[in-house]
Amino acid sequence: MKKLSYTLMLFFILAACSQKEQEPSRSEVPASAGEVPVVIAENLSVPWSMTKKGSTFHISERNGAIVSVDQESGEWTRLPVNLTKNLFTGGEGGFLGLELIPNTDLEALAYHTYDENGKVLNRLVRLKKEEDRWIETSVLLEGIPGARIHNGGRIKIGPDGKVFITTGDASVPELAQDLNSLAGKILRIELDGTIPEDNPISNSPIYSYGHRNPQGMVWDEKGNMYASEHGSSAHDELNQIEPGKNYGWPVIQGDEKRTGMETPLFHTDGVTWAPSGIAHNNGSLYIAALRGEAVYQYVLSSGKPDIFQTGHGRIRDVLIEKDGLFFITNNLDGRGTPAEKDDQLMKVRFD
Template sequence: MKRIGLWSLVCLLALVGCSPSTDGGGRSGEAEEGEKTPSAEADLEVVADSLDIPWSVVETDDSLLVSEREGAIVEVPKNGQDPVRKGVKLQHEVLHQGEGGFLGLEPAPDFEESRAVFAYHTYRSDGEIYNRVVRLEEADDAWEESDVLIEKIPGAGIHNGGRIKIGPDEKLYITTGDANIEEIAQDRENLGGKILRMELDGSIPTDNPISDSLVYSYGHRNPQGLAWDEGGQLYSSEHGPTAHDEINRIEPGKNYGWPEIVGDEEKEGMETPLYHSGTDTWAPSGLAYAAQKLWVAGLRGQQMRSFSPDGEQTELKLEGEGRLRDIIPASDGSFYILTNNTDGRGTPQDADDRLLNWPGSKGK
């Protein structure tokens, strides 16, 4: 196990947006107003630093857990003690190549007793690249694989999806990418380019929309965010082809169009997005819901945005910290945000990557 540095109570200045965005609102993707320069200040606390290509952050009662793409979990205690990094012991080694690696993380419902998490990671088998979902349990010096939920999800150097979340229905939801083979997103027999839904033991729920299938929705390119509103409605964030990034309202069994349609294009039997970025790029990854808004961490866009669930307004909320990989609402109404500047596509600064706490007017 390895301890890593902690900056406590370090405040930085950031910017908060206050007007509708030009990046596309509603189904049309057209601007209602020009984007205004962010005008308010927000204090950012650096909760942990020197993270190694972090991908996912989750909150437990006493700590925050961060996945690192090379194959580790960093536990950040809420009491201010130093974070602790432990590697993972798996039946198949983590393949950290391109966008692949040790990605999504989700605590088991009984985490405080079992010290168990679910994890999504890339691996190689018989010369092919795949992704799998496993259950890990904490041991003295590592997180050890205790069960396999699913294997041989299509993988590649890009478009691996990777977000996993337990929904309000106590089912495990999993985003998968098209593994750079566009046509598999439309193949309901293929696990790539989908949002999957399973029981916590990996079995198929009896009420899934497609009989005897884990597929919950399909026609996705590279979805990397999942969030539910207070009524149980599921939303996802998805990387588009250079532009036309998407925020989708997910309905069971629906086809979200990739690669047949993008943006405002329409085709019978296919859904258009709640929002898309038009010719701009957000590169949306982590997605959260709080204070009746959707909140998105942007990679290439290097900003955090909020979106109204009615499809009418998006606002710039935070920028200036580089690439942002994940965001979750904290139990006190603030947000935890992961930077992602050490992934080979950013410009890392001293102490990157960092886990930040953003008060965000307590999500208002």
């Protein structure tokens, strides 16, 4: 694994030390790294995931709403989501991942936390947009172990047309190694919720396991899959995901090795990024970081990370189009330092 440069490592160490007692205020970080972004939408309420059709972004909010933002006009609407099970918003829970379904008239997949008989769980549902709300139309997967923290929650439709879902270990680390549990996994299912015949484990939605709390997925132009993951005591990870592989949690982390387990493509060693959504462009991964309060760029060929954009507080998700990168802040989640008009959707152009 490539090591961080001395200068960058010193920056991260100093930042980590300052965060041990409290999160840094927005005035304690640089005003901006890279080009100054353009604000597309303001006053979002704890956004988690964004997906896009045409010129319109659709952004999930943890309290159970979807905001639709027209990039060209800046106009937006917030509509409630009608679910058949009660939304649980405690801790890190709530209405999380959102992914539009191609070739539909505004239908989407959504991942949310719920409380059933006093037990916190997660589920994947299909939604349809109506005039004044989004409604749940079917359930693809439910009963996924959950907790106040470590729920995973990212949804992506892969290049193969299958649905990929990240799940956290639900604060029970050993579940990540248990192939009878859906916790601490990356799952793969069909759009109708059935299990693909070519999944690595027969009759199981499990695609990879040994994950602590993965929150980002992306594919490059060659079809290679990457995921971001929250580590323990720092050691946040970027992994190249292959079917059926065991990514080690809680048995190994960082540079530790064990037969039959994968070490990460990259990890942050003793500092914390708290990576969430990720995107790929021109040989680099772009990582939304919560605790790191930045969008990081990781060059795959060199293994070199750097700060691409900072100065906007906690970043939850990123999305890339040809002319630039979009990101959403997450400063109203109770762990950040909100600025006026937070949370926001912003765009920064590539050089």
